[in-house]
Amino acid sequence: xxxxxxxxxxxxxxxxxxxxxxxxxxxxxxxxxxxxxxxxxxxxxxxxxxxxxxxxxxxxxxxxxxxxxxxxxxxxxxxxxxxxxxxxxxxxxxxxxxxxxxxxxxxxxxxxxxxxxxxxxxxxxxxxxxxxxxxxxxxxxxxxxxxxxxxxxxxxxxxxxxxxxxxxxxxxxxxxxxxxxxxxxxxxxxxxxxxxxxxxx
Amino acid sequence: xxxxxxxxxxxxxxxxxxxxxxxxxxxxxxxxxxxxxxxxxxxxxxxxxxxxxxxxxxxxxxxxxxxxxxxxxxxxxxxxxxxxxxxxxxxxxxxxxxxxxxxxxxxxxxxxxxxxxxxxxxxxxxxxxxxxxxxxxxxxxxxxxxxxxxxxxxxxxxxxxxxxxxxxxxxxxxxxxxxxxxxxxxxxxxxxxxxxxxxxxxxxxxxxxxxxxxxxxxxxxxxxxxxxxxxxxxxxxxxxxxxxxxxxxxxxxxxxxxxxxxxxxxxxxxxxxxxxxxxxxxxxxxxxxxxxxxxxxxxxxxxxxxxxxxxxxxxxxxxxxxxxxxxxxxxxxxxxxxxxxxxxxxxxxxxxxxxxxxxxxxxxxxxxxxxxxxxxxxxxxxxxxxxxxxxxxxxxxxxxxxxxxxxxxxxxxxxxxxxxxxxxxxxxxxxxxxxxxxxxxxxxxxxxxxxxxxxxxxxxxxxxxxxxxx
Ligand code: SF4
Numbered sequence: 057x058x059x060x061x062x063x064x065x066x067x068x069x070x071x072x073x074x075x076x077x078x079x080x081x082x083x084x085x086x087x088x089x090x091x092x093x094x095x096x097x098x099x100x101x102x103x104x105x106x107x108x109x110x111x112x113x114x115x116x117x118x119x120x121x122x123x124x125x126x127x128x129x130x131x132x133x134x135x136x137x138x139x140x141x142x143x144x145x146x147x148x149x150x151x152x153x154x155x156x157x158x159x160x161x162x163x164x165x166x167x168x169x170x171x172x173x174x175x176x177x178x179x180x181x182x183x184x185x186x187x188x189x190x191x192x193x194x195x196x197x198x199x200x201x202x203x204x205x206x207x208x209x210x211x212x213x214x215x216x217x218x219x220x221x222x223x224x225x226x227x228x229x230x231x232x233x234x235x236x237x238x239x240x241x242x243x244x245x246x247x248x249x250x251x252x253x254x255x256x257x
Numbered sequence: 258x259x260x261x262x263x264x265x266x267x268x269x270x271x272x273x274x275x276x277x278x279x280x281x282x283x284x285x286x287x288x289x290x291x292x293x294x295x296x297x298x299x300x301x302x303x304x305x306x307x308x309x310x311x312x313x314x315x316x317x318x319x320x321x322x323x324x325x326x327x328x329x330x331x332x333x334x335x336x337x338x339x340x341x342x343x344x345x346x347x348x349x350x351x352x353x354x355x356x357x358x359x360x361x362x363x364x365x366x367x368x369x370x371x372x373x374x375x376x377x378x379x380x381x382x383x384x385x386x387x388x389x390x391x392x393x394x395x396x397x398x399x400x401x402x403x404x405x406x407x408x409x410x411x412x413x414x415x416x417x418x419x420x421x422x423x424x425x426x427x428x429x430x431x432x433x434x435x436x437x438x439x440x441x442x443x444x445x446x447x448x449x450x451x452x453x454x455x456x457x458x459x460x461x462x463x464x465x466x467x468x469x470x471x472x473x474x475x476x477x478x479x480x481x482x483x484x485x486x487x488x489x490x491x492x493x494x495x496x497x498x499x500x501x502x503x504x505x506x507x508x509x510x511x512x513x514x515x516x517x518x519x520x521x522x523x524x525x526x527x528x529x530x531x532x533x534x535x536x537x538x539x540x541x542x543x544x545x546x547x548x549x550x551x552x553x554x555x556x557x558x559x560x561x562x563x564x565x566x567x568x569x570x571x572x573x574x575x576x577x578x579x580x581x582x583x584x585x586x587x588x589x590x591x592x593x594x595x596x597x598x599x600x601x602x603x604x605x606x607x608x609x610x611x612x613x614x615x616x617x618x619x620x621x622x623x624x625x626x627x628x629x630x631x632x633x634x635x636x637x638x639x640x641x642x643x644x645x646x647x648x649x650x651x652x653x654x655x656x657x658x659x660x661x662x663x664x665x666x667x668x669x670x671x672x673x674x675x676x677x678x679x680x681x682x683x684x685x686x687x688x689x690x691x692x693x694x695x696x697x698x699x700x701x702x703x704x705x706x707x708x709x710x711x712x713x714x715x716x717x718x719x720x721x722x723x724x725x726x727x
């Protein structure tokens with residue numbers, strides 16, 4: 057997994073509450089057995105007209121000014137619904153590296169960290185402010201500084217954010233979680249032995 | 258100290274809590290299915306890792322498989338490849354797989370409990386958000402992503418931070434006609450789809466104690482729709498009676514010894530939780546969802562919302578968009594909504610008791626002519642056999658329903674069972690998201706009895722006034 061340290065990128069708004077993983081990537085694209093190649097099907101039903109090819113002009117992210125965005129601005133409860141990791145895969149393949157929202161669904165939130173993406177929770181008021189600033193200024197970009205836990209706006213002002221030390225370290229180092237856990241393999245074996253002994257007692 | 262069930266299970270499964278890292282929690286049971294596992298197995302191969310405990314891992318096929326004639330090859334090439342990939346992976350890593358032709362096949366959350374693989378006090382995971390279903394047995398069960406599936410396969414553990422706990426207490430006795438589906442929809446209507454985020458829910462109270470295991474599974478199943486990763490119910494005599502005689506219980510101890518152990522997991526009387534939500538069973542009406550999120554739901558005597566009455570601006574916007582997508586007007590009585598299709602099935606309401614309830618309503622009736630399609634999809638092959646033994650399939654066929662093989666089917670419309678744009682469906686599944694049952698499809702979540710009654714009337718109707726023909 058690639059480390060996430062400091063990321064500067066264009067911001068795109070997705071103005072809807074409760075964006076569920078069925079919207080992020082509809083089920084017909086879950087039949088593949090690969091982990092990559094989902095960039096064109098992100099937000100499929102919103103992004104394209106009924107022919108499944110022509111970009112929907114009504115979908116805000118389709119505007120030319122948001123092309124190449126790597127930071128997604130969203131509303132409450134982003135990523136709710138199914139546990140499909142295809143949702144963060146599709147966002148990542150599209151180029152998104154960080155998502156800012158007032159709240160996230162638990163499973164989606166976890167899935168992001170396993171793919172080197174940083175979901176950031178900010179207050180609803182701050183998110184609203186960022187929505188307004190993003191729409192007001194074409195080319196609006198943010199710099200996300202994970203070591204310093206802050207978001208730096210174009211005017212230089214900073215917003216700080218919370219993250220647990222463990223998740224922060226994992227992203228900063230791009231650690232493979234399985235490798236990290238296998239360092240405690242002895243403890244796992246000891247646990248299994250202890251349980252087996254208790255059962256046979 | 259008095260402990261709740263979540264605290265007991267958490268402590269008993271802690272492998273270790275390395276300094277500055279999330280805890281390592283041991284996993285007793287890992288279920289896998291065809292859609293969220295292929296990339297996990299591929300990951301294992303790429304890093305040359307093994308499955309640590311194939312004996313604790315079970316696979317089934319459910320999301321992608323046809324519910325029509327199974328003797329034919331699966332027409333969709335990608336679906337077929339995914340199903341075959343699961344079979345190959347299970348063979349390579351020595352995992353037992355209930356494939357399409359296995360009599361034990363069915364939806365993962367129906368199969369685990371009916372085989373007795375799901376037991377009180379266990380930690381259970383699956384790459385599927387409705388793993389919360391297994392919480393009905395007093396197990397800590399939740400959905401995980403594919404990277405975590407790979408993690409569990411390789412280590413038999415999961416990295417976790419302890420959750421907060423929420424007690425959802427349902428007081429009193431459930432009025433006739435009200436089911437556990439109505440309870441859980443009413444809960445979600447009250448706390449919202451993110452009300453349970455960060456929490457594990459325990460459902461308590463007299464109304465919950467009086468529910469059957471099937472009904473308890475329906476409630477725990479939809480915990481995820483309230484934002485909670487897991488929802489559980491302390492085991493009691495009902496739990497134990499359900500498990501008695503199940504095919505895949507441990508063989509090294511007597512059932513009495515197992516039952517004794519299981520009971521110990523129940524929350525201690527007087528234990529505490531981080532927060533409490535209370536509902537009175539008497540106040541719960543039959544529920545019908547009207548929008549595109551399970552929290553957009555109301556009692557059958559009510560109406561769709563009037564936007565001017567919605568104070569919060571983001572919510573008003575979301576409601577407006579939902580009504581537009583659903584093709585509904587503001588302030589419309591729910592009983593005036595006419596449907597095209599009925600789907601009875603899924604891991605929420607595809608168990609034998611659900612089919613019995615639907616059959617009870619349908620006996621002696623036919624679906625309305627305006628209802629073009631009515632499907633019954635049993636949750637598992639065992640449910641299908643049982644229903645046929647009881648003659649329920651005949652009741653459904655006589656009422657104009659199609660009787661199918663088991664699977665996820667129109668719950669997520671990954672196979673051929675899907676809605677056309679604009680088609681309106683009374684569905685016993687769990688998600689009314691845009692396009693969930695097919696692009697442009699409109700889903701109304703209801704109980705099996707309400708779905709059956711809607712099939713007969715062609716519109717939603719109050720099941721409390723139903724004239725049963727015995
Ligand atoms: S029935 Fe629906 S909710 Fe349940 S596992 Fe299948 S697709 Fe998921």
